[in-house]
Amino acid sequence: MARTPPEFERRRPSARRRECEGPNPHRRQEGIPVILAILAAVFFGGSLGGDGGGLDDILGQLDGARQQEPGQEVALDEAPDPDADLAAFAGVVLGSTEDLWAAIFADAGRQYRPAPLVLFTGSTQSACGGATSRVGPHYCPLDQTIYVDLDFFRDLATRFQAPGDFAQAYVLAHEVGHHIQNLLGISDQVRTLQQSNPPEANELSVRLELQADCFAGIWAYSEFTQDFLERGDLEEAISAAAAVGDDRIQEMSTGMINPETWTHGSSEQRVDWFRAGFDSGDPNVCDTFGNDY
Numbered sequence: 292m293a294r295t296p297p298e299f300e301r302r303r304p305s306a307r308r309r310e311c312e313g314p315n316p317h318r319r320q321e322g323i324p325v326i327l328a329i330l331a332a333v334f335f336g337g338s339l340g341g342d343g344g345g346l347d348d349i350l351g352q353l354d355g356a357r358q359q360e361p362g363q364e365v366a367l368d369e370a371p372d373p374d375a376d377l378a379a380f381a382g383v384v385l386g387s388t389e390d391l392w393a394a395i396f397a398d399a400g401r402q403y404r405p406a407p408l409v410l411f412t413g414s415t416q417s418a419c420g421g422a423t424s425r426v427g428p429h430y431c432p433l434d435q436t437i438y439v440d441l442d443f444f445r446d447l448a449t450r451f452q453a454p455g456d457f458a459q460a461y462v463l464a465h466e467v468g469h470h471i472q473n474l475l476g477i478s479d480q481v482r483t484l485q486q487s488n489p490p491e492a493n494e495l496s497v498r499l500e501l502q503a504d505c506f507a508g509i510w511a512y513s514e515f516t517q518d519f520l521e522r523g524d525l526e527e528a529i530s531a532a533a534a535v536g537d538d539r540i541q542e543m544s545t546g547m548i549n550p551e552t553w554t555h556g557s558s559e560q561r562v563d564w565f566r567a568g569f570d571s572g573d574p575n576v577c578d579t580f581g582n583d584y
């Protein structure tokens with residue numbers, strides 16, 4: 292990516308570092324026809340139930356949980372360590388997603404609330420519980436915060452064979468996608484549907500994940516239009532999307548592939564939805580809750 296060090300200085304990311312421990316995120320999902328209505332309402336300037344009603348209600352409920360975890364955090368500027376460049380890069384990428392989604396929300400007459408990013412090594416605590424390196428990058432809806440283990444970034448290049456800064460950026464943009472879903476109430480709807488229809492819980496989870504991939508593609512398109520993409524970047528993101536597909540991970544860990552247990556989608560599905568976002572730059576194409584997905 293053509294995001295340069297001077298830019299690291301220009302942007303003061305909302306990233307924080309934390310050295311400490313924890314569990315699972317990606318566990319909040321939700322529904323189908325209603326989801327599209329909400330998506331359309333937000334992106335086309337409609338209303339979510341009155342003057343700030345639904346959306347603000349959701350955010351209001353979450354405010355209480357937000358104060359939970361002070362943790363042991365160090366301001367990014369005060370953390371001189373070998374991960375500094377990686378942390379600065381993550382901050383720049385996060386900042387670019389904030390610019391993009393703030394503009395999209397503003398077009399729809401809404402205000403975007405950025406998600407803080409916590410970078411950690413080893414383990415950390417979130418309102419969703421403990422997070423360890425085994426969990427991987429994730430978004431916790433309760434504290435509306437993105438958690439990324441810096442070791443996972445390095446694993447992308449080695450274990451998952453998806454090297455490159457844009458691969459890391461894709462992962463971050465995907466987690467921001469979950470924040471968007473949370474802000475729009477999509478996650479809550481999916482979770483309600485999962486609870487009322489357990490046999491479809493995994494499929495709903497896959498649809499939610501694929502939508503986050505599509506949102507990541509929207510961000511990649513925005514980088515492209517600003518000339519931040521370099522040769523090979525798109526391939527890096529696509530190989531990362533493929534590398535973290537459930538089929539690939541399942542094969543690596545068990546040697547077998549069983550679509551019934553997927554919660555994130557196949558490599559092909561993930562690449563397809565990322566590309567759908569990238570090719571159009573339009574969030575409204577990210578309808579992963581339709582018949583075909």
Ligand SMILES: [Zn+2]
Nearest residue numbers: 317465500503
């Ligand atoms: Zn995800």
